[in-house]
Amino acid sequence: MTSTRLPRADAARNRRLLLAAAADEFAEHGLDASVADIARRAGVGKGTVFRHFATKDDLIAAILIDRMAELSDLGEHLLDADDAEAGLREFLTAAARQRQERDLSFLAAASESSAEVAGARERMLDAIDRLVERSRAQGVVREDITGTDVFLLMCAPNYVAGYVPNASPDLWRRYLAVILDGLRPEGARPLPAAAPELT
Known part of the structure; x- marks a missing residue:
């Protein structure tokens, strides 16, 4: 047969x-x-x-897993970079570019119960944690910044730019630069609240 x-x-x-x-x-x-x-x-x-x-839900989960795996692969690769700050900048730029090309953040709510999506998210969070730890160790990110802070800031450049009518496609880069400056220790003041926990 x-x-x-x-x-x-x-x-x-x-x-x-x-x-x-x-x-x-x-x-x-x-x-x-x-x-x-x-x-x-x-x-x-x-x-x-x-x-x-x-099912359609399986397809949605696969899209999210694929996107997070792309960022996780990059983050893990950048852990070998000599310049931790450049590595973190490259990671956040890739995350913002991915969302600029296709904003699929609304799909996350459709896969909240997926163990596979949760596993992919944990892998990405681990890569971000390690990127931030290396950056703190090299003195290029302020000591009170956590991987969770950076994870939550990943969507901010596109989110802010999305409020501007007829915005330039590259406007997100302006706000990413503001975020990156805010992560640096120079001129930093104590943050007014503790870092959040996602679990």
Whole structure:
């Protein structure tokens, strides 16, 4: 009997196409994006979508995991950089650029119960913690800044720029620069509240 399973490379390619198409559809149409439209955009049949992702929620979770893995990979790579401040700046720039290209932050609420999403988030938080620890050790980030602080600030440049009508696509860079200056120890004053805990 002939197998109907796709070669591994083709299956991986279809998965990448589906994730990219789904991200675009959700960015344009929100959670109302249909599986049929996602399949059409990816150039595959609906059956292919469900062979990879049993439910729409599974597809959403996969998008979030993929985006967080991209940042985690970068963060872990940057732990080997000699200049910790440059590494942290590169990480935060990549995070802001990812959101500028496709703001999918609204998808997080749809995957709050996903253990896989939680695991990907923990991995990313660990990478951020270590980047911040190295930056503090090198004296380029103030001592009272935590990885959680930096995690919460990741979305701030795009969030602020989003309030400006007809904003330049690069406006987020202005606010990222403000954040990076605020992380430095020079001229720092004690923060008025303790760092939050996310767990």
